[in-house]
Structure formats: structure tokens, C-alpha cells
Amino acid sequence: MSYLLRHLHNAFHVDHAIQNEEERVTIIRFGCDSDTSCMEMIEFLMKVPEKITKFAVIYLVDIKEVPDFNVMYELYYPCTVMFFFRNKHIMVDLGISNNNKINWAVKTNEEFIAIIETVYKGAKNRWGLVVSPKDYSTKFIY
Amino acid sequence: MDKATLADSFLADLEDLSDDEIQDEEVAEAGEEAVDADEDMADVPILNYDDLDSVAKLQKSQRFHDIMKKVDDAMAIGAQESSFKGTVVEDDPEYQLIVECNTLSVDIDNEITVIHNFIRDKYRAKFPELESLVLHPIDYSRLVKQIGNEMDLTLVDLEGLLPSATIMVVSVTASTTSGKPLSEESLKKTVEACDRALALDEAKKKVLEFVESRMGYIAPNLSAIVGSAVAAKLMGVAGGLSALSKMPACNVQILGAKKKNLAGFSTASALPHIGFVFHTEIVQGTPPPLRMKACRLVAGKSTLAARVDFTRGDLSAKIGQNLREEIQKKIEKWQEPPPPKQPKPLPVPDSDPKKKRGGRRLRKMKERYALTDMRKLANRMKFGVTEESSLGDGLGEGYGMLGQAGSGKLRVSIGQSKLAAKVAKKFKEKSYGSSGGTSGLSSSLAFTPIQGIELSNPQAHNAFGSGTQSTYFSETGTFSKIKKAF
Numbered sequence: 265m266s267y268l269l270r271h272l273h274n275a276f277h278v279d280h281a282i283q284n285e286e287e288r289v290t291i292i293r294f295g296c297d298s299d300t301s302c303m304e305m306i307e308f309l310m311k312v313p314e315k316i317t318k319f320a321v322i323y324l325v326d327i328k329e330v331p332d333f334n335v336m337y338e339l340y341y342p343c344t345v346m347f348f349f350r351n352k353h354i355m356v357d358l359g360i361s362n363n364n365k366i367n368w369a370v371k372t373n374e375e376f377i378a379i380i381e382t383v384y385k386g387a388k389n390r391w392g393l394v395v396s397p398k399d400y401s402t403k404f405i406y
Numbered sequence: 407m408d409k410a411t412l413a414d415s416f417l418a419d420l421e422d423l424s425d426d427e428i429q430d431e432e433v434a435e436a437g438e439e440a441v442d443a444d445e446d447m448a449d450v451p452i453l454n455y456d457d458l459d460s461v462a463k464l465q466k467s468q469r470f471h472d473i474m475k476k477v478d479d480a481m482a483i484g485a486q487e488s489s490f491k492g493t494v495v496e497d498d499p500e501y502q503l504i505v506e507c508n509t510l511s512v513d514i515d516n517e518i519t520v521i522h523n524f525i526r527d528k529y530r531a532k533f534p535e536l537e538s539l540v541l542h543p544i545d546y547s548r549l550v551k552q553i554g555n556e557m558d559l560t561l562v563d564l565e566g567l568l569p570s571a572t573i574m575v576v577s578v579t580a581s582t583t584s585g586k587p588l589s590e591e592s593l594k595k596t597v598e599a600c601d602r603a604l605a606l607d608e609a610k611k612k613v614l615e616f617v618e619s620r621m622g623y624i625a626p627n628l629s630a631i632v633g634s635a636v637a638a639k640l641m642g643v644a645g646g647l648s649a650l651s652k653m654p655a656c657n658v659q660i661l662g663a664k665k666k667n668l669a670g671f672s673t674a675s676a677l678p679h680i681g682f683v684f685h686t687e688i689v690q691g692t693p694p695p696l697r698m699k700a701c702r703l704v705a706g707k708s709t710l711a712a713r714v715d716f717t718r719g720d721l722s723a724k725i726g727q728n729l730r731e732e733i734q735k736k737i738e739k740w741q742e743p744p745p746p747k748q749p750k751p752l753p754v755p756d757s758d759p760k761k762k763r764g765g766r767r768l769r770k771m772k773e774r775y776a777l778t779d780m781r782k783l784a785n786r787m788k789f790g791v792t793e794e795s796s797l798g799d800g801l802g803e804g805y806g807m808l809g810q811a812g813s814g815k816l817r818v819s820i821g822q823s824k825l826a827a828k829v830a831k832k833f834k835e836k837s838y839g840s841s842g843g844t845s846g847l848s849s850s851l852a853f854t855p856i857q858g859i860e861l862s863n864p865q866a867h868n869a870f871g872s873g874t875q876s877t878y879f880s881e882t883g884t885f886s887k888i889k890k891a892f
Contacts (some may be wrong), residue, residue, distance in 0.1 A: 311749075319754040381755045388756070 269306070269313060271324045275332040281323055283351045289320040289384050294333065295343030296326050302343040305369040312373055319384045341367045347380075349387035356383060356394055359401035363393060463517075473510050474609060476503055477616045504624055504641075507613045511642040514610045518543050521603045525550055528596045532585040539576055540568070544607045547600040549576070554597070555587045614638050622723075627711035630726025631733070632686045632704065639682045640708075651709070651716035658712075659683050659705035683708065688730070692737055700737055707733055783808045 272278045272292075282290050293309075295302040306324075313322050327339050337346065345366040347354040355363035356379065370376045378397045386394035480503065522543035529536065529550055540546045548567050556562050559580040564573045588596065617624075621634035625647060629637045643661045644650035650658070662682035683689065683705045684697070692700045707729045714725050784806040787793050794809060796802030 314749050315752045317751045319752075377752065381752075385755050 269309065269322055269324055271326065273326075273329060275330055278323075278325055278330060278333065281321075282348045285321060285348075286350065287319075288349075289354070289380060289387060290348040291320055291322045291345060291380065292325055292348065293322065293343060293345050294325050294327050294337070294339045295341075296328050299342040301369050305343050305345075308369060308371070308373060308376065312376060315373075316377060316380055320380050337365070343367070343369065345370075347383045347387075349383070352387075352392065354383050354387050354394065355392060356396050358396045359399040470510070470609075473503070473506050474612070477507065477613055481612075481616055481619070500620065501624065504617055504620055505646050507617050508642050508644075508646045511610055511613050511617075512645055514606050514613075518603055518606050518610075521599055521606070522546060525596055525599045525603065528588070528592055528599070530585075531592070532588050533580065533583050534585055535579045535583060536576065539579060540572065543603065547603040551597055551600045551604075553580075555593050557587060614642060617642065625712065625715035626723035627714050627720060627726030627729070628708055630723045631688070631708045631711050631730045632683065636682045636686050640712075643682070647712065647716050651713040653709065655702075655706040655709040658709050659701060688733060688737070693741070696737065696740055699740065700733075703733055703736060780808060 272281060278292065281292070293302075293305065295305070309322065316322075325333070327334055333339060337344070346364065347356065353364070356366070357363050358366065360367075366379075370379070375398055382394045382397055480500065525547060526537045532555070533553070536546070536549065540549060545568060549564070552564065552567060553559065553562050559577045564576065567573075568576070618634045618638040621629045621637050625637055625641070628640075632640070640658065640661055641647055641650055644653060644658075653661075658681075660679055660681045663680055679698075680701070684701050686704060688704055689697055689700045711726050711729055714720055719725070784804070787804070787806050788810060791810065792800075793804045793806050795804045
């Protein structure tokens with residue numbers, strides 16, 4: 265695969281990953297690799313981890329393998345991206361009336377990195393909710 | 407001009423020909439007849455000398471013969487180890503011979519130039535364009551010998567004398583030339599001169615060959631770097647090892663450069679500053695884009711080697727070898743591909759706070775957008791007093807305390823910058839009323855609605871009167887505890 269896109273294979277690993285990052289934002293992509301929109305997402309994600317390695321880390325979790333979080337995080341979509349910082353879930357206002365997660369494949373690397381930077385800055389200032397630089401209200405899926 | 411000064415004038419002005427018309431009817435040495443062949447070409451003042459010997463003296467001189475004989479002898483002996491192991495190389499007779507050879511080769515060059523001029527002038531009547539097509543004197547002489555008095559160049563075989571492109575150009579030009587065949591005597595003299603030039607060229611080659619064979623003994627380090635042929639040429643042109651070692655490296659690079667850039671030939675492709683050094687093995691072995699760089703490098707190191715050789719510091723050529731290896735290593739390094747580009751991770755956001763700059767320039771820039779005193783006054787309002795407004799009756803922008811009576815200021819000026827305030831501080835004692843900065847139509851009196859005429863108290867703006875400037879930090883402020891006596 266690419267640099268640093270690690271898979272987490274059980275719930276313990278996932279918890280560990282979320283709790284043990286002190287300095288960086290933890291980004292977890294819940295989904296399954298065989299799904300097309302997930303694959304799209306991963307294509308776009310290839311270059312990103314190298315660039316953001318100083319302030320964020322990305323993990324991949326297959327929801328079929330690790331079903332423990334499906335109910336808790338309402339993972340009903342094929343691919344979901346969530347942000348955590350120091351064991352706290354960071355909400356992002358994307359204009360889609362669901363601040364908890366990103367449910368679709370973000371189109372460009374630059375957009376995604378911008379969201380991650382905003383999350384990092386807000387999380388460092390101890391904000392639980394950050395406002396995404398780009399509004400996705402009309403772009404959501406349709 | 408009489409014939410006695412003729413020779414002197416030529417020898418003195420070898421580089422630029424004298425423009426004087428010269429009559430040369432009698433010749434002392436050879437007693438040949440003088441033929442005036444230049445009456446037709448009156449527009450171009452040419453040298454009208456007839457006997458080559460009066461100008462080209464070297465070939466008949468004693469010195470020339472002596473040196474050539476010595477060279478032949480030495481060549482016959484063959485290369486041998488010199489029995490002279492003294493520290494001062496200049497005392498060695500063979501070294502001295504080589505020094506003489508060097509100066510001789512320079513002289514031969516000059517002589518060839520003179521003879522070339524002679525041939526050219528004579529042959530101009532026959533084929534004027536040839537001199538601008540073929541620049542090299544020896545090539546020109548060979549051509550003249552081959553063509554002779556022939557008008558039709560297709561009958562002449564020029565193969566081997568010139569590159570084929572030049573042959574073509576020459577043939578084409580010859581078919582449209584404006585020249586006429588030479589007279590029998592002219593032709594004879596011209597061909598003789600050509601022979602002499604070629605003989606001189608041969609002599610020069612012999613001399614250089616001799617020097618080259620002795621190069622390993624004279625300048626081992628230099629020959630280790632550039633090769634003995636180029637080393638011999640460099641020494642020949644410089645006029646000896648001592649002269650070569652005294653030159654700076656940039657001059658050594660230029661030695662042997664051809665300067666002939668006649669009009670009509672493009673100079674775009676002609677590489678600048680190319681001398682013998684360019685034709686060494688090392689430089690020719692580098693890829694073309696790096697050649698100039700390599701040229702400079704080799705010139706520098708070979709100058710060092712020449713200096714070592716001059717002082718006989720290293721007879722085993724070890725230094726030369728080392729320098730050569732150094733040069734080759736450097737050239738290899740230049741050809742290495744650049745290191746691959748690492749993708750750089752983005753920096754942590756907000757990790758490095760923005761560098762705030764300060765200083766005079768920034769302060770002056772900030773002044774343009776700073777809050778002025780006028781604006782400050784306009785922002786504030788007095789209690790119980792309606793403010794004036796731009797459109798009257800409370801409409802439009804309010805003027806606040808601007809222009810109100812009793813504010814201590816008559817006219818609020820545009821505002822002094824802080825720097826100007828510092829200057830004003832120095833001269834504050836001198837400012838009574840308006841200090842000449844206002845126009846001539848302004849007066850110190852002001853008409854106010856309440857008191858009629860108001861006169862401003864110049865001391866008042868220093869005290870608490872103006873609520874806009876904090877008096878504690880004011881630039882023009884005084885001690886606050888000491889009460890001023892009014």
C-alpha cells in the first residue's frame with residue numbers, strides 16, 4: 265500500500281491508537297476495502313499521510329472485521345472518516361448537518377489536508393467543534 | 407619614402423600594415439627588377455614592396471640556421487637522460503636550446519604573417535576574394551601554389567588542402583571572381599614566397615616536435631596534465647617556461663586562441679576563450695556543456711604544474727599526476743545526477759508564530775492606517791452636548807468632540823506622526839501659537855458659538871485639556887507632579 269496507511273484489526277488496537285497519540289490527530293477511516301467509494305477514498309489518500317505526518321496519522325479499519333464500533337458511531341455508510349485528538353472525538357461543521365464524520369470520498373488532497381489542519385488547530389485550542397474551510401452542503405453525495 | 411626605412415617600418419608595424427605608398431625601385435641584395443603591379447588598384451593603398459627578403463629576414467638569418475642545426479643534432483641523438491643534475495635548470499645547455507626554440511617559434515609565426523601579407527597583396531590581382539575565405543596563412547599559401555595562374559578552378563584539384571565545404575565556396579567564388587591572371591614574374595615571386603612560408607612552417611613543426619620530445623624532461627608535471635604536445639605549444643606561445651609560470655591561469659586558458667572573426671562569419675557558434683587548453687585530452691573528453699568549466703579547471707591546475715616545473719620542485723611528475731586525478735574526480739562529480747527529491751511533510755499548523763517585524767519602516771507604514779486624533783475626537787462625545795453632524799440635525803456622520811468649544815484646540819490638524827512628535831519635543835519651547843505650518847490665511851482667533859472669539863492657550867495642550875493623548879506617556883509631556891506656574 266502506501267506509506268503509513270495501517271490497518272487495525274481489532275477493537276483493542278483501535279482504542280489504543282485513539283488513546284495513545286498525544287501530539288497528533290488520529291484519523292480513522294471505517295469502511296471496507298472492497299467497496300468502490302472506499303477505494304476512491306484511498307486513491308486520494310495515497311499522498312496525504314506523508315505530508316501530514318507531523319500533525320496527524322491515518323488508520324484504516326474494516327468494519328466487517330471490527331464490528332464493535334458500528335453502533336456506537338453509527339457506521340452505516342460504506343466509508344466513514346472520523347477525527348480524534350487525545351481520546352476526544354472532534355466534530356467538524358461541514359454544512360451537512362452531521363458534524364461527527366465525513367461520509368464520502370473527499371475529492372482532492374488539498375481539501376482533505378485543509379480539513380485536517382483545521383481540526384488540528386481547533387483541537388490544540390481545546391475546541392470540540394471546528395468549522396471546515398469548505399462547505400459541503402450541496403456536494404454531499406449528489 | 408626611401409628604401410632604408412622601408413624594412414624598419416615593416417618590422418615595427420607587423421600587426422597593422424602601414425598605409426603609406428612606398429616606392430621601391432632599387433633593391434640592394436637580390437638586384438631583381440622592380441615591377442609596379444599596383445597602378446590599377448589605386449583605391450586601396452597597398453604596400454608596394456617587391457622583394458620579400460627586405461621584410462622577411464628571419465629565414466636568411468644566422469640565428470635561424472644555428473638553432474635549426476642544433477635542433478637537428480639533438481633530434482638525431484634522441485631522447486636521453488640529461489647528465490646535468492644541477493639545481494638551476496637554466497644553466498643546462500639543452501634547456502637553453504629549448505628556450506631559444508620557444509622564442510624562435512614565436513618569431514617564425516610573425517615571419518609567416520609577414521610573408522602571408524606579401525603573398526596576399528600579390529595575389530589580390532588574381533583572386534581578391536580568396537583572402538577573406540581562407541584565413542589560415544599556411545592554407546592560403548598551399549592554395550596559391552596549387553592554383554597558380556589558373557583561371558578555371560575546375561581544372562585544379564583542391565582535395566586534401568581544405569575541408570570540402572571551403573573547397574566548394576572557393577570554387578564558386580572563383581567562377582565569378584574579378585581578378586585577372588598575374589604576370590610571369592609576379593607569379594614566380596608569389597610562388598617563391600609560398601615556398602618560403604611552407605618551409606618556415608615545416609621548420610616550426612620540427613622545432614615544436616623537438617620541444618615536445620623534451621617535454622618530459624623540461625616540464626614533467628605540466629605534460630602529465632595536458633599532454634606533451636599541448637604543453638610544448640603553450641610554452642612556445644608563452645615564450646618559455648618562466649613566462650608561462652608567471653601568467654595567471656586565465657591567460658593560460660586563452661593561449662593559442664584564434665582571433666580571426668571576419669565579417670560574414672557568424673560568431674554565435676564560435677566558442678569564446680578557447681586556446682590550446684581546450685584541445686587537451688581531458689577537456690575533449692568531457693560532455694560539451696561542461697567543456698568551458700573543464701577548460702577553466704585544467705587551465706588553473708596546469709598553471710600550478712607549470713610553476714612547480716619552473717622551480718623544479720618535483721622531477722618525478724607526481725604532483726602532475728595528483729593534479730590530473732583531482733581534475734578527473736571533479737569532472738566526474740559534476741556529471742553526477744542531483745539527489746532525488748524527498749517529499750517534505752507539511753509543518754505543524756501554528757507551530758512557528760509569524761515573525762512580526764518592527765522598525766522604522768513598519769512604523770511609518772502603520773501610521774498610514776493608524777487612528778488619528780481627529781478620528782478619536784470624532785468618536786467621543788461630551789455628556790449632555792449634542793454633537794454636530796455632517797448633514798445637520800443628527801443625520802449623517804457625527805463629529806463628536808471635533809470642533810467643540812473648550813476642547814483646547816482650535817483646529818485639529820491632520821496629526822503629527824510620532825516621529826514628528828519627537829522632533830517637536832525638542833523644539834516645544836519655541837512653538838507659540840501656529841509655528842508656521844499653517845497657511846497665511848489662518849488666524850489665531852477662532853469664532854465659537856458660546857464665547858464668541860476664542861484664543862488658544864499654547865500651554866494648554868500640554869496639560870489635561872486634550873483628553874485624547876495620555877499625558878503620562880505623551881512625547882511632549884512634562885513631569886506630572888510639578889505644577890507649572892501660569
